[in-house]
Amino acid sequence: MWDRKELKRRAKDVLRKSYWKAFLVSIILAFFSGGGSAPSFNLNGGSSDSSGADMDWGSFAPFLAIIIIVMIFVILFALAFRIFLGFPLEVGSMRYFKQSAEHEANLNHLGFAFNKHRYLDIVKAMLWRGFLNFLWFLLLIIPGFVKAYAYSMVPFILADNPNIGYRRAVDLSNQMTRSHKFRIFVLDLSFLGWILLGLLALFIGVLFVLPYINATKAELYLKLRQLALEDGLTTEEELRLTQTPVI
Secondary structure (H helix, E strand, C coil): CCCHHHHHHHHHHHHHHHHHHHHHHHHHHHHHCCCCCCCCCCCCCCCCCHHHHHCCHHHHHHHHHHHHHHHHHHHHHHHHHHHHHHHHHHHHHHHHHHHHHCCCCCHHHHHCCCCCCCHHHHHHHHHHHHHHHHHHHHHCHHHHHHHHHHCCCHHHHHHHCCCCCHHHHHHHHHHHHCCCHHHHHHHHHCCHHHHHHHHHCCCCHHHHHHHHHHHHHHHHHHHHHHHHHHCCCCCCCCCCCCCCCCC
16 A cells, blocks of 8 residues: 555655756646636627627628637647647656656656657557546546546556557556545645645646646556556566666
8 A cells, every 4th residue: 555645755855856847847747738728709799689680690600600610720729739749748747757756857758758669659548548538527527537547647657668558558557546546536635735825826836836746646656556566467577667767
């Protein structure tokens, strides 16, 4: 098992040596992780009289078509941005925090996924995880959250072995988090006080909490990985832990 306080203590020890590097990686991760909200359009004229009935909808139709086309373009661009840039950067960020926890705080890890031998496999695995999460959230909200925790270790697994295979990455994450999901949820709740404090500081304070959260999640992965190795769920060869580290 693992202890929440111990994970956070280790994360603090790591951040004491390389906080500003972790802060930079966390800002990049937050920016490219698709946290922005979709644009909204108000097509209501704001009048309650009967003038709407006399509107020439034939002349308005071209403008409506343009708005719809623009919305579709924006959505497609946001999806492409998230998939082809956000996903690789997420894996690179997790590799940075994982390696930092193992005493190698090198910012070059951020670009880990942008290699011709890793890029497509990483994008495919992250896209598969996102697709499965989307399907579960369509089913029901609570199962969606449960599966989101089940697949939460995929970026870290890919940070160890980007060529592990998209199905295997998801399956291994599911196995690693089995019987741990509620405790991971409690771990997330333990940051709520820091997040609320950051919100009070003009919302900017939340940015300074992100390195602490990410570093703790890296410590969690290392512990879950250790347990998975001990239980025979995976091997050092599969996760490429016996090979020379590659940046």
